Amino acid sequence: MDEKKYLTIDGRQIAIEGERNVLEVARKAGIEIPTFCYHSDLSVYGACRLCLVDIAGRGGVASCSTAPEPGMVVKTSTKQIRAMRKIAVELLLAAHDQSCTTCYKSTSCKLLDLANKLGVTKVRFKPGFERMPLDNSNPSLQRDNNKCILCGDCVRMCQEVQGIGVLDFAGRGSHSRVVPAFGKDLKNVECIYCGQCARICPTGAIIPKNEVSKAWELLDNPEYKTVATIAPAVRVGFGEAFGMPVGTDVTGKITAALKQLGFVAVFDTTFAADLTVVEEAEEFLRRVTAGGTLPQFTSCCPAWVKYAEQFYPELLPNLSSCRSPQAMFGAMAKEMLPKLFDVPREKVKIVSIMPCTAKKFEAQRPEFSRDGDRETEVVLTTQELIQMIKGAGIDFNAIEPEAMDLPLGFKTGAGVIFGVTGGVSEAALRYAYKKLTGKNLANVEFKEVRGDDGYRRAEITIGDNKVRVVVVHSLSNAHKICEEVKAGKADVDLIEVMACPGGCVGGAGQPVYVGMETRKQRAAGLYRVDRNMQLHSSEDNPYVKEAYQNILGTPNSHKAHELLHTHYQSRKRIQDEDVLVSGSDEAQEKLPVTICVGTSCFKRGSQQLLQELTDFLKENNLQDQVAIKATFCHERCDRGPTANVDGTIMEKCSFEALRAEVVKRLRSAVAK
Amino acid sequence: MEKELSSATQFGKVCEILDRYDRDPAKLIPILQAVQEEYRYLPEEILTLVATSLNLPPAKVYGVATFYSHFTLTPKGKHIIRLCDGTACHVKGSTALLDAIRKRLGLTGKQQSTPDLLFTVETVSCLGACGLAPAVVIDDKVHGQVTPEKAVALVEELINAEA
Amino acid sequence: MSNISELSKDLGHRVIICAGTGCVANGSLEVYKAFQDEMTKAGIHLIDTPDHRTPLDGDQQGLHLTKSGCQGFCQMGPLVTILPQNILYCKVQAVDVPEIVAETLVKGNILEKYLYLDKSTGKHCHGTDDIPFYTRQKRTVLANCGLIDPESLPEYLKENGYDAARKAFCDMTPAEVCKQMLESGLRGRGGGGFPTGRKWEMARIQPGPKKFVICNGDEGDPGAFMDRSLMEGNPHCVIEGLMIAARAIGADEGYFYVRTEYPLAVKRLRKAVEDAMAKGILGKNIFGTEHCLTLHVMEGAGAFVCGEETALIASIEGKRGMPTPKPPFPAQSGLWGKPTIINNVETLATVPLVIRDGVAAFRADGTEQAPGTKTFALTGHVLNTGLIEVPMGTTLRHVVESVGGGVTHDNGDPGGTFKAVQIGGPSGGCLTAEMLDTPLDYESLRKVGAMVGSGGLVVMNDHTCMVRIAHFFMQFTQNESCGKCVLCREGTKQMLALLDDIIEGNATAETLTLLEDLAHAVSVGSLCALGKTAPSPVLSTLKYFRDEYEAHVFHKTCPAKQCKNLLKPTIDAKKCVGCGACARKCPVGAISGERKKPHVINEALCIKCGACAEACKFNAVI
Numbered sequence A: 001m002d003e004k005k006y007l008t009i010d011g012r013q014i015a016i017e018g019e020r021n022v023l024e025v026a027r028k029a030g031i032e033i034p035t036f037c038y039h040s041d042l043s044v045y046g047a048c049r050l051c052l053v054d055i056a057g058r059g060g061v062a063s064c065s066t067a068p069e070p071g072m073v074v075k076t077s078t079k080q081i082r083a084m085r086k087i088a089v090e091l092l093l094a095a096h097d098q099s100c101t102t103c104y105k106s107t108s109c110k111l112l113d114l115a116n117k118l119g120v121t122k123v124r125f126k127p128g129f130e131r132m133p134l135d136n137s138n139p140s141l142q143r144d145n146n147k148c149i150l151c152g153d154c155v156r157m158c159q160e161v162q163g164i165g166v167l168d169f170a171g172r173g174s175h176s177r178v179v180p181a182f183g184k185d186l187k188n189v190e191c192i193y194c195g196q197c198a199r200i201c202p203t204g205a206i207i208p209k210n211e212v213s214k215a216w217e218l219l220d221n222p223e224y225k226t227v228a229t230i231a232p233a234v235r236v237g238f239g240e241a242f243g244m245p246v247g248t249d250v251t252g253k254i255t256a257a258l259k260q261l262g263f264v265a266v267f268d269t270t271f272a273a274d275l276t277v278v279e280e281a282e283e284f285l286r287r288v289t290a291g292g293t294l295p296q297f298t299s300c301c302p303a304w305v306k307y308a309e310q311f312y313p314e315l316l317p318n319l320s321s322c323r324s325p326q327a328m329f330g331a332m333a334k335e336m337l338p339k340l341f342d343v344p345r346e347k348v349k350i351v352s353i354m355p356c357t358a359k360k361f362e363a364q365r366p367e368f369s370r371d372g373d374r375e376t377e378v379v380l381t382t383q384e385l386i387q388m389i390k391g392a393g394i395d396f397n398a399i400e401p402e403a404m405d406l407p408l409g410f411k412t413g414a415g416v417i418f419g420v421t422g423g424v425s426e427a428a429l430r431y432a433y434k435k436l437t438g439k440n441l442a443n444v445e446f447k448e449v450r451g452d453d454g455y456r457r458a459e460i461t462i463g464d465n466k467v468r469v470v471v472v473h474s475l476s477n478a479h480k481i482c483e484e485v486k487a488g489k490a491d492v493d494l495i496e497v498m499a500c501p502g503g504c505v506g507g508a509g510q511p512v513y514v515g516m517e518t519r520k521q522r523a524a525g526l527y528r529v530d531r532n533m534q535l536h537s538s539e540d541n542p543y544v545k546e547a548y549q550n551i552l553g554t555p556n557s558h559k560a561h562e563l564l565h566t567h568y569q570s571r572k573r574i575q576d577e578d579v580l581v582s583g584s585d586e587a588q589e590k591l592p593v594t595i596c597v598g599t600s601c602f603k604r605g606s607q608q609l610l611q612e613l614t615d616f617l618k619e620n621n622l623q624d625q626v627a628i629k630a631t632f633c634h635e636r637c638d639r640g641p642t643a644n645v646d647g648t649i650m651e652k653c654s655f656e657a658l659r660a661e662v663v664k665r666l667r668s669a670v671a672k
Numbered sequence B: 001m002e003k004e005l006s007s008a009t010q011f012g013k014v015c016e017i018l019d020r021y022d023r024d025p026a027k028l029i030p031i032l033q034a035v036q037e038e039y040r041y042l043p044e045e046i047l048t049l050v051a052t053s054l055n056l057p058p059a060k061v062y063g064v065a066t067f068y069s070h071f072t073l074t075p076k077g078k079h080i081i082r083l084c085d086g087t088a089c090h091v092k093g094s095t096a097l098l099d100a101i102r103k104r105l106g107l108t109g110k111q112q113s114t115p116d117l118l119f120t121v122e123t124v125s126c127l128g129a130c131g132l133a134p135a136v137v138i139d140d141k142v143h144g145q146v147t148p149e150k151a152v153a154l155v156e157e158l159i160n161a162e163a
Numbered sequence C: 001m002s003n004i005s006e007l008s009k010d011l012g013h014r015v016i017i018c019a020g021t022g023c024v025a026n027g028s029l030e031v032y033k034a035f036q037d038e039m040t041k042a043g044i045h046l047i048d049t050p051d052h053r054t055p056l057d058g059d060q061q062g063l064h065l066t067k068s069g070c071q072g073f074c075q076m077g078p079l080v081t082i083l084p085q086n087i088l089y090c091k092v093q094a095v096d097v098p099e100i101v102a103e104t105l106v107k108g109n110i111l112e113k114y115l116y117l118d119k120s121t122g123k124h125c126h127g128t129d130d131i132p133f134y135t136r137q138k139r140t141v142l143a144n145c146g147l148i149d150p151e152s153l154p155e156y157l158k159e160n161g162y163d164a165a166r167k168a169f170c171d172m173t174p175a176e177v178c179k180q181m182l183e184s185g186l187r188g189r190g191g192g193g194f195p196t197g198r199k200w201e202m203a204r205i206q207p208g209p210k211k212f213v214i215c216n217g218d219e220g221d222p223g224a225f226m227d228r229s230l231m232e233g234n235p236h237c238v239i240e241g242l243m244i245a246a247r248a249i250g251a252d253e254g255y256f257y258v259r260t261e262y263p264l265a266v267k268r269l270r271k272a273v274e275d276a277m278a279k280g281i282l283g284k285n286i287f288g289t290e291h292c293l294t295l296h297v298m299e300g301a302g303a304f305v306c307g308e309e310t311a312l313i314a315s316i317e318g319k320r321g322m323p324t325p326k327p328p329f330p331a332q333s334g335l336w337g338k339p340t341i342i343n344n345v346e347t348l349a350t351v352p353l354v355i356r357d358g359v360a361a362f363r364a365d366g367t368e369q370a371p372g373t374k375t376f377a378l379t380g381h382v383l384n385t386g387l388i389e390v391p392m393g394t395t396l397r398h399v400v401e402s403v404g405g406g407v408t409h410d411n412g413d414p415g416g417t418f419k420a421v422q423i424g425g426p427s428g429g430c431l432t433a434e435m436l437d438t439p440l441d442y443e444s445l446r447k448v449g450a451m452v453g454s455g456g457l458v459v460m461n462d463h464t465c466m467v468r469i470a471h472f473f474m475q476f477t478q479n480e481s482c483g484k485c486v487l488c489r490e491g492t493k494q495m496l497a498l499l500d501d502i503i504e505g506n507a508t509a510e511t512l513t514l515l516e517d518l519a520h521a522v523s524v525g526s527l528c529a530l531g532k533t534a535p536s537p538v539l540s541t542l543k544y545f546r547d548e549y550e551a552h553v554f555h556k557t558c559p560a561k562q563c564k565n566l567l568k569p570t571i572d573a574k575k576c577v578g579c580g581a582c583a584r585k586c587p588v589g590a591i592s593g594e595r596k597k598p599h600v601i602n603e604a605l606c607i608k609c610g611a612c613a614e615a616c617k618f619n620a621v622i
């Protein structure tokens, strides 16, 4: 029998049950210790010092970074510690743009909350901070350094969970700040707009872009037929803001509220998710049978898509060409609704309610507009809709549920579970099962792909076939599988990637949550919804069938491609200027040669190319006739190394080829 | 648009430096030191290149470059005057030295370098020559027991040499 | 007390030019060159091979000419030592060299004018045997520093160099090495005073195979240069110490982390490591054993906080030098997550002595709790500034009055009035005249709110404003705070602002309370020792010089007359001769008076610029 070990916190004996630190032991026992910089899914940072406790014999130590030991005597709220905490909050406020009344975060701001709890009624210190401009550059997020308390949560989130490292500390001491490289705006760096930094930020320093007023503008305009569509994960996150148990399905109430707000119809993005399942599964089966590029990656998460475009352009052929459900919905709605409402296409306006910040970016991609008319006009996060509903004075708890409108409001359980990691795979497997075996599934639940691990593998037997599936969430895990695929060691056919921890239930547009428990309960909520539905396979959705009959023809048809598929572009990793390498710039008659030294080309030896060319020119005394520049991307990263010799872009460029081209150009110049 | 680096600089130099340190991300600091020695500051383009080559997020490289006071992201003057404001020098009147030198060079406010980029004036805390406090280092040469008059004379010497 | 002369006997006939940073600044390299030329001209056979690799042979005819590291007396530099007579010439310039060569080297005459003049006795001193600055010290760790040529491995070897390392590798087990260190009672000289043996033992028992040793040569305390002198003056002994540390814990790789402001130290360490590698002392199969050790020399990049162990590790790993919470201690999980020990330069320089001469010899100096000697950088308003070494437990009075030769006026003349001594740098505190008999050891100093720190000792005369001293250190820590934790980052900034208020005359009683509350919060709540100790200068001055703070706050005066905004310049009618110099200098025309009659200042007009006081030759403006 193993004996339990105990420590004492505030006079109470508490068992140590494998907790990593004193803080977690205390929280387990319901003793709240304030924190800014501790998150169970991030590394311990130890900077905010609010979690300080007094441990007999050791004095004040940070409970987040102290391992529990049997026999410890801990006090969480001594006079000295209370005084220290209060001063810490005062110090933070003195260096803070205190504009709580107009701050987006004021309902969930940890700083404001703590200031209240600690009884900070006056900041005794002189206000002082170097005001920094707002970063409003991108469609998804807004950064306001004047509200940053430098807890580093976002830095660790982006680095450790997403594996990107867009944000980091810069400067030192009281000049420290958290910024993207060179203090640039998010738009000009590798940010994929997943918004996880915003989700974890305890203050209003990073927040999702707010488009509520744009939504009101649409609703206020009588010429428009403004419709709403809600994503699967929204329905199980929404109720939290109104005191309901986490994971409660409130689809009907949201529908009613949206109607009351003035939307002419309320639809379900889940309908489009059903379409996605059909298209994506068909694409997958086709790749398998026709020997297409495998493994196939899912493409319904726009943050992941942007990530792949930036970091793994060479894997873009592996991405399913299917649009995300939001983008499919937009295309279908714009196709069907003008007829239904009898208005021109551009008078139909679609407001998409998403758990997601990246979807705001996606909706602005040029691929999803026609003649400047966006398919999805406005993307609101779950939080924004909550704000709108509260702002309109709607008593959400009292409102009677209503049904969604048809046809785009009809869905199956397969589409609903898109909102949780593993859901897309499961939905596709349900479809593939029927397709390959011709039989209906007895048990629709593929438990193998469910769960919360960031990287899960499953092998599923369907008839005579085995499908090897990898499901990842959090992009640090996507990095892992991408590297494996590149190295040819992946052993997998289908890969599902979701950028947010836990999938869309954990999206940055959802009500603020901490810890994994909330998102797990939201996931459970979605599985409950699935179980309660009549239909569990996307192909059974009668309106999907109808759409194929009336509009799309067959899956993956030409029309389906036009409306439901898309294409990708390798993206500049770094937007930047060229660097002159050799030869001064003044003389015009020089032959301009640009060599890409971006990540992708670099890995393929572009620097050696650069070196060799420089040496070659020097040896042959030609350096004055050629101006070599280095650039950070020719946007052909999958075909690097790339060089541009006076307008001709050379792909997969070897030194020999480059030398030949340069010599040829120089000769012809001389001939002239 | 492209940016020109000073004509003496060759892109190849960075590659050489990177190779010298085996393109090892752990050697970021010595690499930046070598780059700064070459270019006299850390140009943004070069930092981006270093980041790409070492497979580090550019934000991290920027973070390191802005943490250490030895690194600078803006070009420094040709002559670097470093004034010690360590304890020993401080009690022996380093403030007066600083004022005198800055006044002679016409530096105001937070300005550290003269507009013609001939001079940069910095303070450091202790050069380890406390026995000779107050101490000033001008272009790597240590001068001890400096008075404001002597400091200005040293600066004059450089100005005349440049003229 | 001195044991320098014994060593010097080994070194044969030679001229030693100090080539430490201080003497170089004063022109010692030119002096060296002049000796080379003049000795050749005078037909003296010069034993001066460029790499100093020729074995030293006492019987060889002629004279050695060598450079040394800092001898601690930089103020008097450039220093020239002539052996075997052990003559020390001070403030020698290149132009003086022909005379010295002709008279002293050729004829054997001692030139009095270059000798040190003991102002207290009026007598000229011959050399380190009778200069009080040296005789009142006990130089063991520094003994070789300033005598042997730091760039010559053979010379170090001749002075029993690397014997201790050989003993540790060949005749002792790691456990025995740790045990001997523990018994010696050696405590870290880098500030914390943690027992070195305990630290090593903690790392020794960690599972291997990969472990690291690091020598902390960051020496960031403003006003301290002990470690610089050791690295510049005797790099091999620091390497030897690090080797023994590596042996003790089973490490095969190590780093010297040296601050970038010490280029000479970096250069000499690099050369010393290379030489030791070439000689097979470092590298593979050390002393024929199966043990290996690779050492790297890394330059810092300008961050005081990187002296803190975990920040230093982050810096070696190529990151921002931000401390991390302890535990885990580096001995458990340090560089790259491997067990790592970090020791200060001086600690490591002491290690070979402990191993070679044994515990008893080491314990002969110092106190029971703090055995051995400690080096200090003695600076400020004291006659003899420089690098000194005294046994632990020596009183402050001995250091200031005896070794330091007493307090000076601002202009450096003797006879100043002692006000305070600041010890322990930005983490330390100020002590008053009543505390001059405090012994210099870890516990005694901690008791009075100061600390040994790395060993900076700044003596201050009565013209020093203690609020400004507190302000100075706060400015330093505020500047050097890494910015990670709230209390240190924002707290030091606000403390500085409060001190600004006091100095500028904008303070009220609340300012003082707030300053004290804040100081306590910062010391309780900060993550690393930088923040935890940053309030010490404030707290200690508040404790011992409270009246001075109160004068600033309540009476708006600065007793030391240093705070411009609190000056109320008046003219002492008794002293004023009515020369009018002040009135001419006054930028706002606030001074009036007839010629040859006492002048007066119109307080309403005066902007407190201080120009009048500067202008008055009769000290009549007070």
Ligand SMILES: Cc1cc2nc3c(=O)[nH]c(=O)nc-3n(C[C@H](O)[C@H](O)[C@H](O)COP(=O)(O)O)c2cc1C
Pocket (backbone or CB within 6 Å): C187, C188, C189, C190, C191, C192, C193, C194, C196, C216, C217, C218, C219, C220, C221, C304, C305, C306, C307, C308, C309, C342, C343, C344, C345, C347, C348, C454, C528, C529, C530
């Ligand atoms: C802010 C700060 C700066 C420090 N600077 C130094 C330093 O420059 N040199 C040093 O040896 N120790 C320094 N230390 C102490 C080291 O962290 C560490 O305790 C020491 O190197 C251990 O060596 P020792 O046990 O041999 O003293 C510093 C500590 C702090 C908190």
Ligand code: SF4
Pocket (backbone or CB within 6 Å): A096, A097, A098, A099, A100, A101, A103, A104, A105, A106, A107, A109, A110, A111, A112, A147, A203, A204, A205
């Ligand atoms: S971030 Fe919090 S404390 Fe700051 S303004 Fe917003 S609500 Fe107020």
Ligand code: SF4
Pocket (backbone or CB within 6 Å): A101
């Ligand atoms: S509580 Fe008072 S101050 Fe605050 S918003 Fe309401 S009315 Fe204004």
Ligand code: SF4
Pocket (backbone or CB within 6 Å): A141, A157, A158, A162, A164, A165, A166, A167, A190, A191, A192, A193, A194, A195, A196, A197, A198
């Ligand atoms: S949105 Fe995502 S990628 Fe962008 S900074 Fe935040 S966490 Fe990083």
Ligand code: SF4
Pocket (backbone or CB within 6 Å): A147, A148, A149, A150, A151, A152, A153, A154, A155, A178, A197, A200, A201, A202, A203, A205, A206
């Ligand atoms: S932006 Fe937010 S999460 Fe990031 S450091 Fe600042 S306060 Fe913390």
Ligand code: SF4
Pocket (backbone or CB within 6 Å): A193, A194, A300, A301, A302, A303, A304, A355, A356, A357, A358, A359, A498, A499, A500, A503, A504, A505, A506, A507, A508
């Ligand atoms: S996982 Fe979902 S919520 Fe998160 S970025 Fe992707 S689509 Fe958006």
Ligand code: SF4
Pocket (backbone or CB within 6 Å): C305, C322, C323, C480, C481, C482, C483, C484, C485, C486, C488, C489, C526, C527, C528, C529, C530, C531, C532
């Ligand atoms: S106490 Fe200061 S130096 Fe130490 S971690 Fe905190 S901010 Fe950084």
Ligand code: SF4
Pocket (backbone or CB within 6 Å): C569, C585, C586, C587, C588, C589, C590, C591, C601, C605, C606, C607, C608, C609, C610, C611, C612, C613
């Ligand atoms: S302090 Fe300045 S302004 Fe005042 S009297 Fe003297 S010279 Fe004039």
Ligand code: SF4
Pocket (backbone or CB within 6 Å): C571, C575, C576, C577, C578, C579, C580, C581, C582, C583, C598, C599, C615, C616, C617, C618, C619, C620, C621
């Ligand atoms: S300079 Fe001095 S002596 Fe002369 S008038 Fe002024 S106060 Fe009097």
Ligand code: FES
Pocket (backbone or CB within 6 Å): A034, A035, A036, A037, A038, A045, A046, A047, A048, A049, A050, A051, A052, A062, A063, A064, A065
């Ligand atoms: S939560 Fe422990 S220091 Fe921030």
Ligand code: FES
Pocket (backbone or CB within 6 Å): A572, A596, A597, A598, A599, A600, A601, A602, A632, A633, A634, A635, A636, A637, A638, A640, A642
């Ligand atoms: S990295 Fe994009 S083309 Fe080279």
Ligand code: FES
Pocket (backbone or CB within 6 Å): B084, B085, B086, B087, B088, B089, B090, B125, B126, B127, B128, B129, B130, B131, B133, B134, B135, C222, C223, C224
């Ligand atoms: S304090 Fe100036 S050199 Fe040390």
Ligand code: FES
Pocket (backbone or CB within 6 Å): B131, C018, C019, C020, C021, C022, C023, C024, C069, C070, C071, C072, C073, C074, C075, C077, C078, C079
């Ligand atoms: S440098 Fe020569 S005595 Fe210090």
